[in-house]
Amino acid sequence: MVSLVIIVALSVLAYFASQMRAAALAAGGATLRARPTFHGYLAFVVALLAGLVALALAGLTPALPALIAAPAAAAAGGIAVFLAVSPVLRARVIFEKIVLAVLILASAIAIFTTIGIVASVAVESLHFFQQVPMQSFLFGTDWSPTAPVPSFGFVPLLTGTLLITVIALTVAAPLGLLSAIYLAEYADLKTRAIAKPLLELLAGVPTVVLGFFAALTVAPFIKTAGAAMGFSIASESAMAAGLVMGMMIVPLISSLSDDVINAVPQAMRDGSYAMGATKSETIRKVVFPAALPGIVSAFILAISRAIGETMIVVMAAGLAPNLTFNPFAAVTTVTVQISAMLVGDQEFDSAKTLSAFALGLTLFLITLALNIYALRVVRKYKEHYA
Amino acid sequence: MPDIVLTAQQQRTRKRNLTEKRFRRLCFAAIAVTAVFLAFLVMNLGIKAVPAFTSSAMPLTINVEPDKVDSTAIASGDFPGMVKDAIAKLMPKVESRADRKKLYQLLSGSVADEVQHRVMADPSLVGKDVTLQATLSADADMFLKGQQTSTTKFAGTAPLSLAADGEAFKISAQGHGFKAGEIVLTPTGALRVTETSAEGAKAEALVAPDETGAVAAGQWQSLQFSDGEDSRRTSDLEAVWLQRFTDQGKIQSMFDKALFTNGDSRAPEQAGLRGAFIGSLFTILVTLLTALPLGVAAALYLEEFAPKNRFTDLIEVNINNLAAVPSIIFGLLGLAMFLNFFGLPRSSSLVGGLVLALLVLPTIIIASRAALRSVPPSIKEAALGVGASHQQAVFHHVMPLAVPGILTGTILGIARALGETAPLLMIGMIAFIADVPGRITDAATVLPVQVYLWSTLPEAAFRSRTSAAIIILMIVLLCFNALAIFLRNKFERRW
Structure with missing residues (x-):
């Protein structure tokens, strides 16, 4: 922290020194190739970058004391530019090149992040698959990582995840799509001005809040309702998690579908009206088919969101890896198990901890495939009507 | 027709x-x-x-006895003992050690801490009386709020006849049918009804009454509970004590400051959100300071400088995909990269902030690009026309006009980061941390994780605490969103 302050102070100093030296040259009658300010800027960024690089190096090699190395590097950078100040120094061009390099580096962070995700998840997964054969992971039907003879069968987690996703989609697909149709086709400006922020508000509710609601309000309600009708329902059921997750996804589906429906050219609607069709007939027979690819991709993004959602299922679905399609039974999901394996003691040599990364890899690949497909459909669709 | x-x-x-x-x-x-x-x-x-926003308290005068505290070593004094004596004085007839302990446990453990605090600040208090508002324990508080069991109170409108029958008592009152489990409070004692019959009821003494014969109307009362003694945490005897304190007008309901000023605690009435507030603040600062410059820089490059080639295409595909990667995966990244590879401190706001920065980076980039795109090209062209370099045109003319849009997108991204829980569980921000963090490398927790932590605790009192934390979190998020909407409406320009 201290060295950071010193670096910045030195860089500012370098700015003023170089700027003044260049200004003095200009005042002396020399024609500079860049304005004095740019000489200052150049000194500033060179000093700053040199200092930061030294700081990072000092952080990696303990032998190098940061408090000496970083300021020294910054000073050296500043002095180098100060000495280089001359009428022929193309300060602006060099400065702009450095800025551009920094911008490129910043945009490459996205690539680094992806590489980082793949690398970190894949490496630990490899360790996992050295201990547990891939076949027994992918096709095993028994998930009991803490048993004396642990078994890592992925299938019950997959079915649990799918079960909850199906419930969520059953709730969210009609609600989201119909509200999008209402917003895009029927609502006047005033209704839109109320309904849109409302949906955004729902989208902004943290999932931990929805999880608490699912576990404490929805699940007991389902349980008592079931008891009243003579069923016995587990207090942690796929239904409670699925219903609340469905409500969480409604804003996602509706805002994506809203965009898609709005992108359908007005001429298509006008043509349909001209033939005497009513509004709902136009929507169902003209607008909907035209918007279908976009709507499908909205649903796919929603599925990917549901599969990757963690807090709601952690709090409401439970940890029991039951291989069942009964929506009123307790199930567990991929994300629940990832967090269950990693919260608490982590031992990076045990299959239990490593299994979280194998699950993470699977989750990443599944959602990645869904996302790529959906985004491609959206892109094509946009090009189609643009 | x-x-x-x-x-x-x-x-x-x-x-x-x-x-x-x-x-x-x-x-x-x-x-x-x-x-x-x-x-x-x-x-x-x-x-x-x-x-959860109110707590119960009662005034208590505690004598700081010199034989329980050495003025040279105040920290090792027996402050709970003093508090125990002080509350026992208020409730005569509590003699057994077990009952005295129970009586003391009606109070929060924080009472003894506060006495100690005051004496440490002012050692001259040794040997004197200290008067303070003693917070009740969460169980007592919940009982008084009617959250444990619903209590029905009957004022004795007819005289109560009271006759000793060996160890037990026979009681009856005109026009009042006693129920088993009902508690009858006489001026000096308390009875629990054990059997009922047509002409009266049999009762056992919880606190032996001094009087026998008849108790005048208005001098006694009785309590019925919807739950049996076994199914609530406050016993009949404790209920009697609390009722006595209430009748004496001692118990007051106050705004619960502890919820805001305390760190986390295992005792519900002492658990507060201050640690989570500070943790959230540090985490969000780290996120903002990393994600905003990186996001804006990336957006500037992609929107204004990038040539259309495979590299920029790759970046764009990456950004769009990252925006839809499940947040828990970012937690795995943080665990494997920041903790295991770079060795940054576990559970710290620094790592949490960095993970969240990567998480919201795509959102900020996409919003910033949209803001930059909405600035009309004529502005840049005019700047270029009068001889500005490409970068001067962008940094001096395009970017300032895009700032409101960039800020709006950033605030929405930050609001999302503030509500995020799952990735932070992976990097250990879920540990129980009673201390308020002082720097970004300290172990910390954040508001949504605190909500999750409290929701997993078995004590019923934590349920209302959790809801209160949720309401506070939602208000904070609402403020962020309102700020974003305000900025958008105030500064947005349509060209």
Whole structure:
């Protein structure tokens, strides 16, 4: 922290020194190739970058004391530019090149992040698959990582995840799509001005809040309702998690579908009206088919969101890896198990901890495939009507 | 009047119009269901949260006895002992050690801490009396709020006849039917009804009464509970004590400051959000300071400088995909990269902030690009026309005009980061941390994780605490969103 302050102070100093030296040259009658300010800027960024690089190096090699190395590097950078100040120094061009390099580096962070995700998840997964054969992971039907003879069968987690996703989609697909149709086709400006922020508000509710609601309000309600009708329902059921997750996804589906429906050219609607069709007939027979690819991709993004959602299922679905399609039974999901394996003691040599990364890899690949497909459909669709 | 006969075509039109109406209503219903859900969610949590904002307390005078505390080593003094004596003085007839302990446990453990605190600050208090508002324990507080069991109180409107019958008592009162488990409070004692019969009831003494014979109307009262003694945490005897304190007008309901000023605690009445507040603040600062410059820089490059080639295409595909990667995966990244590879401190706001920065980076980039794109090209062209370099045109003219849009997108991204829980669980921000963090490398927790932590605790008192934390979190998020909307409306320019 201290060295950071010193670096910045030195860089500012370098700015003023170089700027003044260049200004003095200009005042002396020399024609500079860049304005004095740019000489200052150049000194500033060179000093700053040199200092930061030294700081990072000092952080990696303990032998190098940061408090000496970083300021020294910054000073050296500043002095180098100060000495280089001359009428022929193309300060602006060099400065702009450095800025551009920094911008490129910043945009490459996205690539680094992806590489980082793949690398970190894949490496630990490899360790996992050295201990547990891939076949027994992918096709095993028994998930009991803490048993004396642990078994890592992925299938019950997959079915649990799918079960909850199906419930969520059953709730969210009609609600989201119909509200999008209402917003895009029927609502006047005033209704839109109320309904849109409302949906955004729902989208902004943290999932931990929805999880608490699912576990404490929805699940007991389902349980008592079931008891009243003579069923016995587990207090942690796929239904409670699925219903609340469905409500969480409604804003996602509706805002994506809203965009898609709005992108359908007005001429298509006008043509349909001209033939005497009513509004709902136009929507169902003209607008909907035209918007279908976009709507499908909205649903796919929603599925990917549901599969990757963690807090709601952690709090409401439970940890029991039951291989069942009964929506009123307790199930567990991929994300629940990832967090269950990693919260608490982590031992990076045990299959239990490593299994979280194998699950993470699977989750990443599944959602990645869904996302790529959906985004491609959206892109094509946009090009189609643009 | 003859029936109006519709032609086939008219009938069809009528049917089609009906369908139209029905479809429209169906669409509206979808929005209504969503709105009702949201309203129900907020109301449900709000109602649950209300009790957590108040706590019960009673004034207590504690004698700081010199034989219990050495003025040279105050920290090792027996402060709980003093508090125990002080409250025992208020409730005579409590003699057994076990009962005295129970009586003391009506109070929060924080009372002894506070006495110690005061004596440490002012050692001259040794040997004197200290008077303070003693917070009650969460169980006592919940009992008084009626959250453990619902209590029905009967004022004795007729004289109560009271006759000793060996160890037990026979009681009866005109016009009042006693129930088993009911508690009868006489001026000096308390009885629990054990058997009932037509002419009266048999009762055992919880606190032996001095009086026998008759108790005048208005001098006694009785309490009935909806739950048996076994199924609540406050016993009948404790209920009697609390009722006595209430009758003496001692118990006051106050605004619960501890919820805001304390760090986390295992005792519900002492658990507060201050640690989580500070943790959230540090985490969000780290996120903002990393994600905003990186996001804006990336957006500037991609929107203004990048040539159209495979590299920039790759970046764009990456950004769009990262925006849809599940947040828990970012937690795995943080665990494997920041903790295991770079060795940054576990559970710290620094790592949490960095993970969240990567998480919201795509959002900020996409919003910033949209903001930059909405600035009309004529502005840049004019700057270029008068001889500005490309970068001067962008940094001096385009970017300032895009700032409101960039800020709006950033605030929305930050609001999302503030509500994020799952990735932070992976990097250990879930540990129980009673201390308030002082720097970004200290172990910390954040508001949503605190909500999750409290929701997993078995004590019922933590449920209303959790709801209160949720309401506070939602208010903070609402403020962020309101700020974003305000900025958008105030500074947005349509060209």
